[in-house]
Amino acid sequence: MSIRRLPREVAERIAAGEVIERPASVVKELVENALDAGARRVVVELEDGGRAAIRVSDDGRGIAPEELPLAVERYATSKLERFEDLERLRTLGFRGEALASVAAVALLSIESRPPQAEAGRRLRVRAGEPPALEPVAMAPGTRVDVRDLFHNVPARRAHLRSARAELLACEEVVAAHALAHPGVAFRLLHEGRALLETPGDGEMRHVVAALWGEELAGSLRELREEAPGPLALKLSGLVSPPGLGRASRVLERFTVNGRPVENLSLRMAAEEAYRNLLPAHRHPVLLLALELPPLEVDVNVHPTKRVVRFLHERAVHGTVYAALRRALGGAEGAPPAAASSRVRETPGAWAWRQVYAPLDAGEAVAAVAAAGEAERPAVATPAANAAGKEGEEGEGDEGRPPRLRPLAQLHGTYLLCLGGVGEAESLWLVDQHAADERYWFERLEQQAEGEGVQPLVAPLPVPLDSRRRAAWEARRPLLEALGFRAEEGGPSSLWLRAIPAGLRGAEALFADLLDEEAPGGAWEERLRAWRARVACRTAVRAGDPLEPEAQAALLARWSSCRQPWTCPHGRPAAVEISRAELARRFLRR
């Protein structure tokens, strides 16, 4: 076969395949065009999962009649003039391929009316035919109608999945864009039935409520930060509090300059920030919008623009991680002061809601002061004050639990407590092991390496076999970082000379740390894993009977934790049963 130039039509069909794979790709391109046109309302209508028809209408600035034919030509765009413009790009599209690609593989009709024009124009395009233009009566904006997708590419058409699957993919695209643009009202209809509708009032929380329910929306924390410095990264969004996790990563979403994206380093930053705050194999809910100068982002990595690269990948990673830790009340500082709009609580939520700070923290401090007790360490006050400002909604945010008064121990495991005062008074259940484990974990974490080492009056012998000896040699730096000191006392024993201060049962624990499988990963990660293990062993166990004084002491040390709400493995440490909760259960309202 000799080499020859492909006919234009064939080449276009092949090229279109890169951009348009399935109905969802069409939806994505059209929605992005609508957004780039400054739309405040975007309506997506589908038939047969988008296989039969896709219609996207917007109220954007429209296309001038004389430019309409150009719109469907390949590499024709209003978004870019010179190559250098790519670096300043703020629009979602820029390649000028979208409509041309759609036109190559489907029946396309575009109706558009700029606001200043008196009427609209309709452009009909059939692959290989000259476009036809005709006037049409319509509201300002643009409506794009795509029918019979892949009618001329049977192979593609055959590979389309069921209407249901394709619909799901389209829905996903609309949802992702709705999240990325809370200020735009989205509406998705399938065969006339509304599947999704967002208010477009600029509140991401309302978008979340519309997409996944108000309960989830109400439980998320708001995050808003501007990183100073050359990066000029603005970060905003909603994140799940510690302890609230999902079995999948589906709700870990990032947008960069209004574009839903995938980026491994963002995902890693998120997972790291939630480490020890979520149980294993649980993932946070995370809707984060990043805004940064276009120069800092390369979106032209993949035809679908779904994957982005950052110029300063590490800096972005670090900023996101730190911001998340702050938002989660982590070690990096006080929680950010962010007022959040509150979503109505779903009535009839019977399940005991896990709490993340149910009480106006200012009140708690006042209550403690009134009681004349200094059990709460002074350090709680600034954080609590900061939280107090935003705690007006009662929904509360970050911060620490109120001072809890233990009432009883249930199943030898849960401490029943009263917390808060007045309206905010509520019943609490504290998992004694999880709470104490959290305390120990933070205590180990806070002490610098080599600090908090408590030498023993008499060394403790630890029997050594060859396996243990090898483990000792390999793990010595890690064990020493935790606070253990030992030396070999002959061929078959090790003398334990110092232990981490405050540890219970150090001898047996030390032996176990030699015997157990060593954690993997980077140094910090391994250290963290072992701190968690030491904390678990040192903490009061489930089933340990505790006298009232011991209960009070446990609660006091727990409430001084920075991250009191979960144990290091991410299980919840406390559950609050609020006044409202009880009122509902007793049908008082």
Added chain:
Amino acid sequence: MRFRLAQPALARLLQVTSRIVPARSPLPITSGVLLRAEAGWLEVTATDLEMSATLGLPATVEEGGEAVLPARFLSDLVRRAPATDLELSTQEEALAVRLAWPDADFVIQGMSPDEFPRPAAFPEEGPAATLRGRDLARVVRRTFFAASQDQARPILTGILLEIAPGRITALATDGFRIARQEVVQESSAEEGEQEEGAAAIGGLVVPARSLDVLAGLGEAEDEIRLASDGNRLHARGNAFHFQASLLQGRYPQVLELLPSRFVASWQLGREELLAACERVSLLGAGREQAPLRLQFGDGRLVVAADAPELGRAREELPPLEEGEPMEIAFNPRFWMEGLKVLEGERVQVEMSGPLSAARLRDPEDGSFFYIVMPMRTAG
């Protein structure tokens, strides 16, 4: 069973015994006290299965017999009863006991005396020693706090008692500090007979909690006779019999490994030092990881602490006697408990290095010392 006894006497008996009654127990009967009346004598017994105490008092017994009544309730009721003669008598109904005084009548449902675990008899054979109640109380009180509360090494939750004729020594350690008190009994050896029954009872490890109870019971007694049957420590006084299970196992030879010489020895006013340490350590209250740092040198002692996020504290004290310079840090609780248990005006602080054991003692009293391990602070 039917007897009469004055309210204050019975109230005291019940108050003392109910200290032993466990808050919760796998054996419900132990939530009760056993009352036993016999020939002009009433005995009350309580046990938590690890120890038991029987206290006796003369009473007007009309009919001998036994009953087991709920300890807390009985103690609370008798304590609130008027100061008059109380009468207790078993009733027709099974296990019920009537408690009455003029104008009042309570019937209390009891438990079966057959189920009550009986203390073993005092071993009349074998080695025994006699000592004064207050000497026993003293050795216990001055070492009790240093015993471990960590069940991981049960042996350390006990106090090691060495009893030799004319001398009793107690030692407790939790692995981080050691308290040791010795009491030499004022010689009663003039009466040759007493020496006969006096034998050395060495190496008994008695749970600290049990000894604390015993110290309370026997403090006022002139003579307490101690004996061991290998599994239990028995103590008998005029009006009580106490026994406690011994902790089995080898008590570590902690004193052998300590420095034989201390290179730095300073003397300070004990109360001033304690007060300064208490103020400085307030900063890290509730957080044991904030060590108390002591800098001995330049004619002064600087006590300092800093807690991240909380602040810094520093106080200076003039020594009474100066020694070699030393920088050392301690767990504030361990350090201050030693200062508190000392009684004299002065404290001798002896150290041999920032990571070696330090010793606290009263320069005027050789019967007690306290060893405390420093804490490593950095590096």
